[in-house]
Amino acid sequence: MKAIEVIDDLKRRFPNEPEYIQAVEEVLTTIEDTYNEHPEFERYNLIERLCIPDRIFSFRVSWIDDAGKVRNNMGYRIQHNNAIGPYKGGIRFHSSVNQSILKFLAFEQTFKNSLTTLAMGGAKGGSDFSPRGKSDMEVMRFCQAFIAELWRQIGPDTDVPAGDIGVGGREVGYMYGYYKKMAREFTGTFTGKGLEFGGSLIRPEATGYGNCYFLLNMLATRGIDIKGKRVAISGSGNVATYTAQKLLELGAVVVSMSDSSGSIYVPDGITPAMLDYIFELKNVYRGRISEVAEEYPELVKYYPGERPWHHVKCDIAMPSATQNEIDGDDARALLANGCIAVSEGANMPSTPEAIKEFLAAKILYAPGKAANAGGVATSGLEMAQNSQKLSWTAEEVDAKLKQIMANIHEQCVKHGTEPDGYINYVKGANVAGFMKVARAMMAQGVL
Numbered sequence: 001m002k003a004i005e006v007i008d009d010l011k012r013r014f015p016n017e018p019e020y021i022q023a024v025e026e027v028l029t030t031i032e033d034t035y036n037e038h039p040e041f042e043r044y045n046l047i048e049r050l051c052i053p054d055r056i057f058s059f060r061v062s063w064i065d066d067a068g069k070v071r072n073n074m075g076y077r078i079q080h081n082n083a084i085g086p087y088k089g090g091i092r093f094h095s096s097v098n099q100s101i102l103k104f105l106a107f108e109q110t111f112k113n114s115l116t117t118l119a120m121g122g123a124k125g126g127s128d129f130s131p132r133g134k135s136d137m138e139v140m141r142f143c144q145a146f147i148a149e150l151w152r153q154i155g156p157d158t159d160v161p162a163g164d165i166g167v168g169g170r171e172v173g174y175m176y177g178y179y180k181k182m183a184r185e186f187t188g189t190f191t192g193k194g195l196e197f198g199g200s201l202i203r204p205e206a207t208g209y210g211n212c213y214f215l216l217n218m219l220a221t222r223g224i225d226i227k228g229k230r231v232a233i234s235g236s237g238n239v240a241t242y243t244a245q246k247l248l249e250l251g252a253v254v255v256s257m258s259d260s261s262g263s264i265y266v267p268d269g270i271t272p273a274m275l276d277y278i279f280e281l282k283n284v285y286r287g288r289i290s291e292v293a294e295e296y297p298e299l300v301k302y303y304p305g306e307r308p309w310h311h312v313k314c315d316i317a318m319p320s321a322t323q324n325e326i327d328g329d330d331a332r333a334l335l336a337n338g339c340i341a342v343s344e345g346a347n348m349p350s351t352p353e354a355i356k357e358f359l360a361a362k363i364l365y366a367p368g369k370a371a372n373a374g375g376v377a378t379s380g381l382e383m384a385q386n387s388q389k390l391s392w393t394a395e396e397v398d399a400k401l402k403q404i405m406a407n408i409h410e411q412c413v414k415h416g417t418e419p420d421g422y423i424n425y426v427k428g429a430n431v432a433g434f435m436k437v438a439r440a441m442m443a444q445g446v447l
Contacts, residue, residue: 001035001047003028010051017100019323023107023348024051026355030427031434034415038438044446046438053080053106057153058099061127063145065138074098075146077125079159080106083440085119086157088376088383090164092126093171101323102126105164108347109376111433112369115408118380123159125150131166132286143174151179156187156386162379163192165322168238168283169204173197188386191379200382201394202401203375207345208242209398210374210405211318212250215343217409218364221423224340227251230269232314232334234258234307235321236289239345239372241279243318248272256308258321259289263308265301274299313337320345328353335361344368355426362422370408370429377404 007025014020028047035041057077065071076099079087089109092102102124110122127146131139154161163172169192176190176197183189186198193199202209219226229252233240236257244254253269257278266274277295281287293302303311307321309330317339319325323346326334331354334342341364344350348368350358358365378401385392392400408429416428441447 001032001042003032006047006051014100017103019100019348020103020107022352023104026348026352026426027107027111027430027434030430034431034435035438040442041438044442046441049441049446050081050110050434050437051107053078053103054082055079056099056103057150059149061129061142061145061149063138063142066135071142073127073129073142075125075127075149076102077150077153077159077161078102078106078123079153080122080124081110081437081441082121083437083444084114085121087123087159088113088120088162088379089123089125090162091167091171091175092124092164093129093131093166094126095128095130097126097128104323105347108369110437111430112373113376113380114433114436115370115411115429116373116377116380116404117407118377118404120160120376120380120383123161124164125161126164126167129166131171136170139171140174143171144178147175147178147182151182154179154189155183156189156383160188160379160383161190162376165237168192169194188383191382193382198382198386200378200385200397201392202397203378203382204238205242205245206378206401207239207372207375208244208320209246210377210401211239211243211320211343211345211371212246213374213402213405214366214371214409215316215318215341216250217406218341218343218366218423218425221413222364226316228253229315230255230313231316231318232256232308232312232339233345234263234309234319234325234349235346236278236282237320239375240320241275241282243320243345244270244275248275252316255314256312257289257292258308261288261290262302262304263306264289264292265303265308265312266299267301268299309334314339316341316343318343318345319349321349322346323348324351326350326354328357330354331357335363340364342366343371345372347372359424359426364423364425366412366425367429369433370412370425373408374401374405377401
């Protein structure tokens with residue numbers, strides 16, 4: 001297999017899907033040598049089968065707003081690969097959603113789920129509907145219309161969706177309720193459910209906590225203590241806020257957060273009280289991050305329309321907002337300001353140019369498919385609890401999460417350590433995730 005030839009062919013076939021091509025290119029260029037050590041893979045054209053999703057569902061979602069007007073959005077579900085378990089991946093509601101973004105996310109999800117060692121395949125779904133500014137009733141009507149089209153394609157042993165950007169506990173609850181009505185069954189078909197109806201403790205916190213646990217494992221390879229380290233975070237949703245919460249618990253200094261309107265810089269560090277305010281602001285009042293600067297004018301600086309990477313001096317960056325939020329210039333600014341580690345809470349937040357800068361500088365760099373796998377890992381634990389009709393304690397789930405993140409780190413070190421001792425976590429994560437899926441596909445024949 002020549003990665004460049006496969007990538008060029010995919011560009012020809014899918015010319016308007018840049019995010020999908022970017023994700024495929026990042027994986028293929030790192031696994032090429034490993035793939036070519038197994039000629040049986042090439043005989044069965046495994047790489048093309050792995051790159052192209054098993055199936056794609058796209059559909060119109062018609063719903064009625066509070067004024068009685070009929071609105072229309074697009075809905076999608078990408079079922080990418082189920083070689084190691086039922087399709088598993090979140091649902092994203094955001095105006096930017098399109099088929100390219102969901103294909104990249106489903107592709108990434110396949111390897112991320114493989115890394116967890118749990119029996120989960122890869123999928124992703126969503127809509128260009130945005131919950132922002134919508135009433136609870138409008139969100140409910142949209143979620144029900146979305147599931148009216150999708151419910152036949154999902155199930156506890158078929159495809160298990162979860163939340164993502166724009167889809168929190170409220171949206172999952174509405175979707176699960178309508179699925180339950182249509183399917184006439186109470187099963188673990190969704191994860192991220194409320195605790196009252198099958199949800200798992202630690203699930204909302206899991207992506208952020210897991211990223212911190214992965215970061216601790218990375219820092220330990222160089223004997224670095226996280227206490228006192230200045231950490232820049234982007235985003236202000238669940239991933240960002242729970243990352244910040246765990247970092248404060250570990251003794252780090254969190255100096256930034258952001259949303260689509262801009263970013264805040266807190267030179268002396270976000271306090272627990274300030275973080276509580278941010279959490280309430282974003283989750284209860286659905287406000288903007290600029291309001292934090294208005295509430296704490298002496299402590300917080302606000303930068304409208306800017307990401308936090310240029311104006312913040314930090315030891316560690318944890319991008320937790322969205323894809324391609326760190327470009328080459330951002331990466332160089334981070335390095336110039338003393339950044340020694342980047343651990344991704346979002347999916348593919350660094351552009352290829354940024355990744356090259358991080359790897360060339362030999363800093364600790366953890367790609368999202370490894371560092372943020374704690375969220376889907378805990379979704380897998382929720383599936384296990386649902387199957388057994390059990391509910392584990394927060395301590396039990398957290399202990400399992402820590403062990404899973406340690407195991408993912410161990411796989412990355414095993415497959416990513418270079419001759420000079422530098423751990424290339426990108427290569428390590430891609431090779432480890434790929435080999436498990438590839439072996440499962442080979443064992444099951446051409447499907």
